[in-house]
Amino acid sequence: MKTLGMIGGTSWHSTIEYYRLINELVGEKIGTQGNPPLIIHSINIELMRKQNKDEINAKYLDVSLKLEQAGAEAIIICANTPHMVYDFVQPQINIPILHIANATGKEAKRKGLKKLGLLGNKPTMTGDFISSVLRSNYDIETIIPESDYIVPAHNYVSKELTKGLFTSEAKQFFMDQIDLLVKRGAQGIILGCTELPLLLKQKEVKIPALATTNLHAQMAVDFVIDGTH
Structure with missing residues (x-):
């Protein structure tokens, strides 16, 4: 299986839902004897509430690079709103961001x-x-x-x-x-x-x-x- 990087935290309730769904759906495919390789980086939701676009872009780029360096082969952002960073981050990393x-x-x-x-x-x-x-x-x-x-x-x-x-x-x-x-x-x-x-x-x-x-x-x-x- 491919290793997936997950950027969560906005909110942690949705991050749990993503983690649960991905594991359950993979289990339906391969059986419950295994589970997918996932790397999770949770961001403080206050970052989004401050609404500083430059700060948000910089943080998501930093986290995305760290996930790539940690071995992630793609990234999923576990919320809708943070996809505002896609056009800024995607050209600067070497793995795909799976766009919602x-x-x-x-x-x-x-x-x-x-x-x-x-x-x-x-x-x-x-x-x-x-x-x-x-x-x-x-x-x-x-x-x-x-x-x-x-x-x-x-x-x-x-x-x-x-x-x-x-x-x-x-x-x-x-x-x-x-x-x-x-x-x-x-x-x-x-x-x-x-x-x-x-x-x-x-x-x-x-x-x-x-x-x-x-x-x-x-x-x-x-x-x-x-x-x-």
Whole structure:
């Protein structure tokens, strides 16, 4: 098996979910007698909360280089928002970063979806590091909630979900957002916060819900098993 470097910590709840999923999925492939070689570097979540882009880029490059030097053959970033560093970090290392938007785009294409609603925190929804990959690589349009709902969505993610708090109020808020995005033409919903699939389940959503955590973990497993990415 290939050795995978994992950058986690934003939040540690999502890092645990990635670690669990990757191990479980590899076990389904090779049996439970073995487990994948993983190198984990956990970053303090305060780095992301400070929102200093240069500092974030520098930290993720430093960690990526350390993982490469430690023997990682690819890197997976265990959250959506830190993929903002991809364009800065990837050209400066010699191993691939498995991009969460590619994992999402492949599944959306398989399902024939051309217009997706994106839910997550403010940087994920308003940035282009997810939408640009979906547009350029898969010809998929991405829409986000109306401006009045961006801050409330961000607060639910940053003040509750990333701290392991999953309330009925948060669930109802995001279910309402899904309904509004459907009215604007969304054929599927990107659960673009690693904790959102822990809050919302597919059976509760009337259109395809693309759980980025699960799709990303499967991409990691495909790499570990046969080197594809």
